[in-house]
Amino acid sequence: MQSLITKETIRHLAKLARLELTTAEEEKILADLSKILAYFEELRALDTSAVVPMTGGTHLKDAFRDDEPLETNRGEGVDIFPESESGLLKIPPVFEP
Amino acid sequence: MTENLTIKKFHDGLAKKKFSAIEVAKDYFSRIKSADGKLGAYLSLNEERALADAEALDFAIGEGENIGLLAGVPLAVKDNILIKGLPATAASKILEYYRASYDAEVVRKLRNEHAIFIGKTNMDEFAMGASTENSAFKIARNPHDHTRVPGGSSGGSAAAVAADLAIAALGSDTGGSIRQPASFCGVVGLKPTYGAVSRSGLIAMASSMDQIGPITKTVEDAAILFRAITGKDRLDATSAETEFEDFENTSPETLRALTIGLPGEYFAGGLSKEVSSEIERVIEKFKALKFMFKKISLPHAKYAIPCYYLSMPAEVSSNLARFEGIRYGRNENLKSQTSPNGHSSGRISNLQEIYFKQRGAGFGPEVKRRIILGTFVLSSGYYDAYYEKAQRARMLIKQDFDEAFADVDVILSPVAPTTAFKIGEKIDDPLAMYLSDVFTGSVNLAGLPAISIPTKPSSALATKELPVGFQLIGKHFREADILGLGKLYERTFL
Numbered sequence: 001m002q003s004l005i006t007k008e009t010i011r012h013l014a015k016l017a018r019l020e021l022t023t024a025e026e027e028k029i030l031a032d033l034s035k036i037l038a039y040f041e042e043l044r045a046l047d048t049s050a051v052v053p054m055t056g057g058t059h060l061k062d063a064f065r066d067d068e069p070l071e072t073n074r075g076e077g078v079d080i081f082p083e084s085e086s087g088l089l090k091i092p093p094v095f096e097p
Numbered sequence: 098m099t100e101n102l103t104i105k106k107f108h109d110g111l112a113k114k115k116f117s118a119i120e121v122a123k124d125y126f127s128r129i130k131s132a133d134g135k136l137g138a139y140l141s142l143n144e145e146r147a148l149a150d151a152e153a154l155d156f157a158i159g160e161g162e163n164i165g166l167l168a169g170v171p172l173a174v175k176d177n178i179l180i181k182g183l184p185a186t187a188a189s190k191i192l193e194y195y196r197a198s199y200d201a202e203v204v205r206k207l208r209n210e211h212a213i214f215i216g217k218t219n220m221d222e223f224a225m226g227a228s229t230e231n232s233a234f235k236i237a238r239n240p241h242d243h244t245r246v247p248g249g250s251s252g253g254s255a256a257a258v259a260a261d262l263a264i265a266a267l268g269s270d271t272g273g274s275i276r277q278p279a280s281f282c283g284v285v286g287l288k289p290t291y292g293a294v295s296r297s298g299l300i301a302m303a304s305s306m307d308q309i310g311p312i313t314k315t316v317e318d319a320a321i322l323f324r325a326i327t328g329k330d331r332l333d334a335t336s337a338e339t340e341f342e343d344f345e346n347t348s349p350e351t352l353r354a355l356t357i358g359l360p361g362e363y364f365a366g367g368l369s370k371e372v373s374s375e376i377e378r379v380i381e382k383f384k385a386l387k388f389m390f391k392k393i394s395l396p397h398a399k400y401a402i403p404c405y406y407l408s409m410p411a412e413v414s415s416n417l418a419r420f421e422g423i424r425y426g427r428n429e430n431l432k433s434q435t436s437p438n439g440h441s442s443g444r445i446s447n448l449q450e451i452y453f454k455q456r457g458a459g460f461g462p463e464v465k466r467r468i469i470l471g472t473f474v475l476s477s478g479y480y481d482a483y484y485e486k487a488q489r490a491r492m493l494i495k496q497d498f499d500e501a502f503a504d505v506d507v508i509l510s511p512v513a514p515t516t517a518f519k520i521g522e523k524i525d526d527p528l529a530m531y532l533s534d535v536f537t538g539s540v541n542l543a544g545l546p547a548i549s550i551p552t553k554p555s556s557a558l559a560t561k562e563l564p565v566g567f568q569l570i571g572k573h574f575r576e577a578d579i580l581g582l583g584k585l586y587e588r589t590f591l
Contacts, residue, residue: 009473010469013469013476014469016472017456019465020453020458021457028462029466032466032528033466033469035527036406036527036531039403043407043486043487044482046493048489048490048493053485053489053491054488054491054542056305057291057292057305057306057541058292058335058544060335063334063335065331070331073198077198079198080197081424082426092423092451
């Protein structure tokens with residue numbers, strides 16, 4: 001089976017994942033992923049048509065709890081943030097003035 | 098007197114006033130300072146607070162207060178587990194300046210027991226790896242041979258315990274990350290049943306498989322630590338309350354009634370000579386104790402690695418989306434591109450650009466590889482063929498165990514196919530590194546408990562001989578069986 005992944009695929013995926021990659025990184029990931037996916041081909045031959053997918057690690061269902069207010073650490077997220085001013089988080093400007 | 102302490106020995110010494118908590122804590126810090134430069138087990142230390150906690154405990158003991166088994170025990174904590182006010186980098190640049198704003202539930206529980214946290218340990222970045230070479234800050238070395246890896250991803254915790262730079266430690270295990278380093282370093286590592294320990298405050302890698310567990314010098318210590326951290330937590334909806342038996346006092350007769358299964362697929366080849374002969378010896382020892390063995394089959398075992406390495410990256414790509422480079426760290430990269438008046442030509446003008454730049458600069462190669470792979474298997478057109486396929490295979494792997502456990506109580510197997518490999522040996526070949534998880538990953542896919550126990554004590558290793566661990570896999574929430582059996586082995590043969 002031919003490789004599913006091209007450099008364009010990697011670029012598209014990196015864009016979806018909001019990940020800046022250098023050209024060298026693109027090439028390395030392309031080579032690695034092609035190898036990894038080829039190794040995984042064995043799995044595609046396994047007949048799973050009658051199997052229900054196992055999603056998640058638990059069989060617990062509807063794990064509800066009472067909706068009661070708890071003591072929280074409100075404000076501590078601000079204290080721990082690298083820069084803040086009057087209880088507000090300071091982040092770089094993201095809009096054109 | 099304060100060397101090679103186990104939790105049990107430390108507690109006895111403290112209770113009999115052979116030493117104080119602060120003496121022992123100070124000894125550990127001085128050992129860390131002389132040995133860890135070379136070993137690289139720790140990423141940060143918590144000396145000031147640890148010594149203050151030890152002093153407060155000594156004062157309470159002086160006042161006649163009764164203390165629990167874990168009081169004053171110097172513990173190391175993997176750096177993806179939050180301790181309020183301390184760094185929690187997960188060995189990633191993107192979290193280099195982050196400080197935890199709350200305690201993980203396991204830390205809260207241990208704090209209530211007056212355990213002492215001496216530092217945060219090195220690991221593969223975001224727990225992705227089997228050698229600790231993926232740490233963004235430094236590599237860690239195997240205490241038995243400094244040219245070799247300690248395993249991973251909890252390599253720092255295992256190395257710290259093996260080198261006696263902590264009495265015990267916490268690690269996390271998503272596909273073998275507690276058990277494999279425990280095997281490589283000659284210590285005990287327990288991966289609890291999925292849901293037995295709260296994941297609140299554990300930096301998520303693959304949420305359907307992650308579990309926190311103990312890395313210790315003895316099985317008895319693993320049982321003590323496990324008992325302290327297990328239980329339902331309202332902040333982790335997948336955690337469960339279970340009644341654990343008093344496995345510390347399970348009689349040998351009760352234990353001997355357990356049937357041990359040997360999965361043919363795990364012994365079918367691919368094991369190194371050292372590992373295979375050590376595991377055979379362990380089987381002989383259990384047979385000498387008149388344990389009943391049964392051959393079992395896990396027919397889908399060969400799909401475990403593909404299944405794991407398709408499922409896990411999908412969860413990774415989702416979980417790591419939260420690291421956008423703003424909320425959890427100093428915005429240094431971004432600030433430097435803006436002049437004081439904010440009118441630099443290199444100025445970042447939109448939010449997406451921040452994400453791309455921060456994530457591109459903040460994540461290491463293995464993390465990027467898994468994010469891309471995970472994004473691929475979840476992307477339109479490939480979801481059914483890869484992600485969903487893997488989830489169906491996961492069900493088959495779990496059903497293999499269900500069927501096996503209808504016949505046997507415990508499964509015995511190797512932990513890893515080899516002993517500790519050389520630093521640099523596998524780092525450029527991700528697939529070779531992934532195969533380190535061949536006997537451990539399926540346990541996480543099925544959500545089962547498993548323990549790695551050294552086949553022999555480190556003191557009995559010949560020159561140049563490296564430690565080997567054997568694995569006992571139990572039924573869901575039957576930690577009592579594997580801990581009890583492990584303790585029997587330890588008492589009889591170690």
